[in-house]
Amino acid sequence: MKQLVTVGVERWAKKKVTRRERFLAVMEQVVPWERLTQAAEPHWPREREGVRPRPSVDLPCMLRLYFLQRWYALADDALEDALHDSGALRRFVDIDFDTQSVPCASTMLEFRRLLESQSLLRTLLGEIDNYLSRQGLLMKPGSMAEAAIVATDSTPLRRCG
Template sequence: MNSTAPVQISFALAEYEGKKKITRREVFLGKMEQVVPWSRLKEVIEPYYPKSGKRGRPPIGLERMLRMYFVQQWYGLADEAVEDAVYDSQALRNFMGIDLSRTSVPDATTLMGFRHLLEAHDLTKAMLVEINVMLMERGLLMTQGTLVDATLIAAPSSTKNKEHARDPEMHQTKKGNQWHFGLKAHIGVDKESGLVHTLTTTAANVSDISQTPALLHGQESAVWADAGYVGVEKREDMQKALAANEQTVQWHVAKRRRTLTKLADGWQKSMAQAYEKLKAQVRAYVEHPFHVVKDIFKYKKTRYKGLIKNDAQLNMLFALSNLYMVRGELRP
């Protein structure tokens, strides 16, 4: 066969390429195709990815598996649902570089194995770090100020399963007058860009304030937090962390509402309320990553059991949310 002969495309692909409308999915995938640092992320995973051997089926290409894994995160799909979606969608097959006339879609078991590989070697956290390094090189991630906050992620509370029990690593907590069962995602966010630089994952009953030392990267000079972090600067673990980094931090922690209401009416109360409003305007940036992960990537409930698996997924989700939030600046 002549190697210079033109490559024939399938009838389905030819018909798809001839359509006039560009779907929202195509637009989204096209943008993310341009902003994801594929080569840098492959370098993170490659030392742990199985190599082709003389026996057995050769492993599927690393980039194809990484693209399939990202599709799973962007659209909030289970392993089997991702496989079905790629078979159903020409846009997803184009993104993964799959022509069904020549190759099949990686099955759900292969994707599950890839996911377990990332979890076993803590590679999603390494990818979050690598993406943030790239963003710092581009001048999109600063280090002078940090916003800290946490959000609740629900876990299945049903006991109608094989073990007849809820996930033992998840717990319940009360927020307002409502009880929640699941986990907490605690994040440290860059003040200027709203990008996540640090993440910890705990059960829902762990206090927000206890995770603060782990959310600071050690270079910031100011920290903003809501009223759940009142007194954080006096905690022994926080003082030890700052001393270890030879760090001095200016704290901007919201006052509790009842503290403001107790103030007598007058200029002092007006000034205090104005200052709290200014702090709230700065803290608002911490909600942007939560919005992307929960509302755009549809991550509102845990899919896996245990904190380790969910922490791995959350690291990847927030890494992808960082890219999504600055997609305009990163695209050529």
């Protein structure tokens, strides 16, 4: 019979850093997360008349979820499944199974619609493109296995990890 291993022990025993983990580590460093959060903050729903907005997921987490979808070309359902499957993705968006659940696909759909209705997509994507360009980097979206950051011109890409 197979023995169940807790996530923490499993991660501790892991020897290899995956391409996905390296990619997400780079994105953690090169994306101006604080500026993106500040740009979206005025449009983020607040508690109104005693009604908490659904979901109770914070804005930085939702932004990271949105960009995971873009970088890996994932539908809402596929991202929800990927978060259940991948510790690297959960760590990137700061979801701890001990205290939180993965946001459902409809929550991600509502957030994307909020970004679209407030015309925030162009602003957020422009922030990232401008920032990466100043770093000499270019975003190359792909599938779950292929998303990558590539150096533009002759700018060397610094490796993480």
